[in-house]
Structures are given as C-alpha cells and as structure tokens.
Amino acid sequence: MTGAPKYWGTERFLTAGCGMGKEATLWLIEQGVRVMGTDGWSWDIPLPLTGEEFNRTGDGSIIWEGHRAGMEEAYLHIEKLTNLDQLPITGSEIICLPIKIKDASAGWIRAVGIIEE
Numbered sequence: 001m002t003g004a005p006k007y008w009g010t011e012r013f014l015t016a017g018c019g020m021g022k023e024a025t026l027w028l029i030e031q032g033v034r035v036m037g038t039d040g041w042s043w044d045i046p047l048p049l050t051g052e053e054f055n056r057t058g059d060g061s062i063i064w065e066g067h068r069a070g071m072e073e074a075y076l077h078i079e080k081l082t083n084l085d086q087l088p089i090t091g092s093e094i095i096c097l098p099i100k101i102k103d104a105s106a107g108w109i110r111a112v113g114i115i116e117e
Contacts, residue, residue, distance in 0.1 A: 002038060004038075004041065017039065017041065019038075019045035022065040028075075035076045035077075045062075078109060081111055088115065092114060092115045
C-alpha cells in the first residue's frame with residue numbers, strides 16, 4: 001500500500017509508489033511469497049526514475065527488473081490495486097479471480113478482500 005491511488009487519473013500516479021527491484025522481488029519469492037501486489041502504476045520502480053538511472057549509468061538491466069525476476073523464479077504480481085487502505089493490516093485475505101485472455105502474457109483480475117470478523 002503506497003498511497004498511489006489518491007493520484008489516480010493524474011500524471012503523478014505514474015511516479016507515485018516506490019516499486020520493486022529484482023533483488024527485492026527474488027527475496028520475497030525465497031520467503032515463499034508467490035503472489036504480490038501493489039497499488040502503484042507498476043510493480044517496478046517508476047519509469048521516470050528508472051530512465052534517469054539508465055541515462056546516468058547505461059545499465060539496461062534496471063529496466064523492468066522487478067518483472068524480469070520472474071524469468072529466474074516463477075511468481076505473479078498485480079498492479080494498480082485499489083482500496084488496500086480499507087483492509088486491516090492483519091486478519092484479511094485477498095482472493096484474485098483472473099480473467100482469461102487468449103494468447104496473452106498478462107490480463108486483469110477481480111481482487112476481493114475478505115476480512116475476518
């Protein structure tokens with residue numbers, strides 16, 4: 001939960017949130033986490049920041065590095081989640097109901113939060 005949804009519909013949404021790099025994503029996978037999500041525009045570090053780093057270093061490995069962690073270890077990530085602030089910090093689950101799209105590498109889901117009473 002990064003707070004990015006308050007910028008939805010504005011240019012600021014593209015840079016709100018911190019994003020995840022390859023090392024952090026792989027660490028989560030090593031802990032047993034296979035489904036991850038963010039309320040930000042992308043799982044990765046915001047493109048303008050990545051672009052600045054790329055222009056400074058010329059290191060192409062930093063582009064979409066969080067996404068590319070999946071080439072080493074299988075995992076799923078979900079972007080642009082909303083209403084995460086409506087869930088308690090503990091005691092809830094999120095169920096992700098995928099939409100099938102023929103011949104696609106990505107799609108959308110219907111995320112449903114379940115709160116224990």
